[in-house]
Amino acid sequence: MLAKRVFFNKYSIGTKITMALGICIVYGVFLYTQGANPFLIYYEMFQATFGNVYGIGEVAIKATPFILTALAVAIPARVGLISVGGEGQLACGALSSTFAAVYIFKDMPSFIGIPMLLLAGALGGALWAVVPGILKIVARVNETITTLLLNYVAFFLVGYFIYGILKSPDAYGWPFSPRFSDSLRLPTLEGTRIHIGILIAVAVAIIVWYVTMYTHLGFRMRVVGGNVKAAKHSGIIVERMQFVTLIVGGAVGGLAGVIEVSGIEGHLRPMTGVGYGYMGFLVAWMAGNHPLLIIPFAILLAAISVGGNALEMHSGLNSSIVLILMGFILIVILAIGKRGGK
Amino acid sequence: MRNALKLNTTVGDTVKNESMTTPLLEARGITIRFGDLVANDKVNISVKAGQIHAILGENGAGKSTLMKILYGVYKQDEGTTFVAGEPATLHPPARAKSYGIGMVFQDFRLVPALTVLENIVLAMPRLGFWLNRKNLHDQILETAARYHIMVDPDAYIWQLDLGQRQRVEIIKVLIACDTRVIIFDEPTSVLTPQEVESFLAMLKKLRTGGYGILLITHKIGEVINCADYVTVLREGRVTYHAGRKNGFKENELVKQMIGEKEISTVNKTKGRDSKKIVLRVENFTVKCDKGRKILQEINFTLKSGEITGIAGISGNGQRELVEALFGLRTPVSGNIFLENINLVGSHPKKFLESGIVYVPEDLIDEQVVPGLSILEHMILGGIPVTSKRFNVDWRKAHFDMVGLEEVQRLGVASPERRVDQLSGGNVQRMVLARAMARIPKVLLVSYPSKGLDIFTVRTVHGMLFSLKEKGVAILVISEDLTELFSLSDTLIVLANQRVHGPHDPDETHPHAIGQIMLKGGEE
């Protein structure tokens, strides 16, 4: 679980480039069979993502929740826990912050409202993680399964409120929450959609990185993650550590939810952020749970999905063609990333 | 090839006579090396039909290795194996099995989630697609009844205790119809005294049934009880061989097993006279991982400035005892008083803070955190930590560590080295240095010389003595009587769920201790 599993440290630059080229070629051949010019498509995908300010902005917006949900996986992973609960934590963060925005902080000025909103979201995610935490420590139920199950419960919980008391009367019957007041929207960069969420995500990543790498607490987490018995022998209260990391992970996952709602959509929909939790799990896996490596991998996956949307507009191919690329890349990395055998 | 053994199944007089002379299984001049270690050195052994041949020896004498060669797990470097008089290669196990050799392993090859019947099915290669449960059920009960073995074919393995699991293993071997030779690897180590009795009765039945039996053991009582022949192994060599007709002499066997070791007491320093009781264990009952009570109602004390040695065959509760004394295992009942404070029920953290330090046996499993350096390991319950901006002050820790007398004397490797890449001996040095650096009130050490060279062993012993001088109460667990006698001020033996002793090593002969260990304390 520790950084030594980091995939990209295991291979030389040459191998990595060969691999990337191999993926491009195979996928290019596939595109060609679909009647498209692969070179043109790669060029367009690049243009749409890193070719201009707008594209870079879109990638940043998309990468933000991936970074946070990946951190929600990576923090518990530091103490050896496998959480797949980013999905549910994001949903609960979004839900609790929507409640806060609609009922409590509606008329607050930004400088109080937005921090309170972030706090509310983090709290929501953390509370959602309390359930698997308690089940893990008290009832010894495996956290992977409970977090996976609770993802669905959270999804339906959001649906329950969105179709119920949170449903906006002004949404023409759509299942949307009321719109957040403007003072509660995350500030954006002048003239773009880029909001401060990406800064928050990167800042959280850096904090997590600093804490895990350069503090006594992080050191003790590494001991628990590396060898539970050794940790107990050296007087660390392992259960408390596991509980706390699960909850902190949940809080970070909850942040992803607030940022998605307050930064981009402005209201909560049933499908807000669906699938981002699982994406985060894959990002964390590829980055070997290293808090900083998560950022480039999140950007990579974000770029692929943004590039896909652009493709549909320009080349007429269905945008889902990039999901194929994404799945293909993931499978190749998984197949090659870790040596077979024991 | 498979038929070679089947000849014997038709019991006629001539055949029987022949089988009395030709061993079912024989090994001549077996040698096997693991690196520098010669595990077996020119060993000869043979077993005939209707015989129980006991192989006696201490742990590490090479008994298990020899049996694994006979079962085809390892391939010998030198020497030949014969089946029914014909040279035969036994490696791999499938081939040994086809020659009619079966083995009952110490760590049972059973699947806990399956029933007895299903586990036996796994071992029956010539079974059709369908599982005729009724048929198999009868077959198992029939085989079991023949040797008075009690099993329930429909019970799940996880519901069974170790003795019952062993019976399943035995039936697995018996039901494979070609089996002629059965190897038992320390079969009684998992059994309670009552179970041992019925087990030995069953062995005799198997002998009457015409099986050739190889019995690995370190318990002399069993040998005297049932063996026809005994071969004693020590340090990989056969040191003694005798048949029942010549009579087994208990003292002779003990001597042959333990050897004429020199028990030196040269270095031992007498601790101060005013010994204060530091740790008091009262009515202590502990369960092992399997849920069986492994120590019952034991009492003993540790005194400051005194080394208490714990002797005993491994698996008699040593591990459970020290784990409970460090808070890693909650006892069923009983108290641990450290200077009149009862520590039972506390977290290891509390034990550590109260001044108890534990050096476990399996360091790789229980002490080494993959990826961390020696320095990082040293502050884990060792060198006191000073904080600097949320972080450990690593520079100070480094300075502290290099300055430690223990670190220098034990020759701990440099602080930056990764511990998971160190050799076992180096890990041991590091852990001991760390434990000593704390100057605890009580030090619990399991197998302090495991994996160390003689020079380091002496250093470790020297350090233990100097800690003793400083007034630390030390508990040493070891199977090596030489070590225990040279270290301890008092000796305790763990056997049969009880504590035996204390004995004064200066006034007790090692053989007496050995007898208590081997015979399970039937004094």
Added chain:
Amino acid sequence: MIFVTEVLTNAIRAGTAVGYVSVGEVIGQRSGVINLGAEGSMLAGALTAFALTAWTGNPWYGVMCGGISGALMSLIHAFVVITRNANQLATGLAIMFFGQGITAYFGSSYVNLQISGFEPIALPFLSDIPIIGSIFFHHDILTYLSMLMVPLVWVFLFSTKWGVILRATGERDEVVYAHGKSPNCIRYMAVVVGGFFAGVGGAQLSIAFSHSWMENITQGRGLIGVILVIFASWRPERAMLGAYLFGGSQALIVSLQGRGYNFSSFLLFMIPYILTIVVLVMVERTGWNPMPEALKKVFGRG
């Protein structure tokens, strides 16, 4: 009474697809491999079956090829997880995304197409039994097959030698190896068969249940099928029951809302998941966790 029969009939109708996935996963997980990619297998099966049925007009070709495409998807999973020894959860998710992408792309031309596929058949005599007849014997052929499949899988797992070997593989592969069988080979077969079942489940969804194709038609049913296996303590009959429970919660909502009751369906949808958690807690209390030991390793220590 009509209400009850209606709900129960629809529970079976809606639950069958998940049931296929879940029973297939029982086989796979019993060998020690969890395949979250069953979602991908199901999607692949659904699209392939739909396309073939639309093309040939014979739904049986669709079912066969749907099953095979599901098996192929799970073959990828088996290779990456068994031969390359990669993380099972991550690989399953990757396969799920891959399946979503590939079916969404190739399926785009089939959206809005309607096919006849399998229609419900009333079984002679049996369907005339009051209540029971209308609940169990007014279904499409694939639903009947699924009812038949459960006892077959049960018999395979518990009454054949290979069933024992399969279960032993998921528990202690070293024991299987010691008895001269290859655990990896057994796992490959189990995962691929599980994928085949998931593919057939997808086929049932597209050509017998909805008679249409849309992007992401399974809507997480594959993942639900995988989770139901845990709820079912790795037993095929309970997995099917869990699938009907899942179908039932959906059917209940539809029936209630059809009668003008206005209440939130979402709380009902949660029930199977919360029940699973309750089951897990109770299972831990008994002290014996029925999870195959090889899977315990996937989920990390304890």
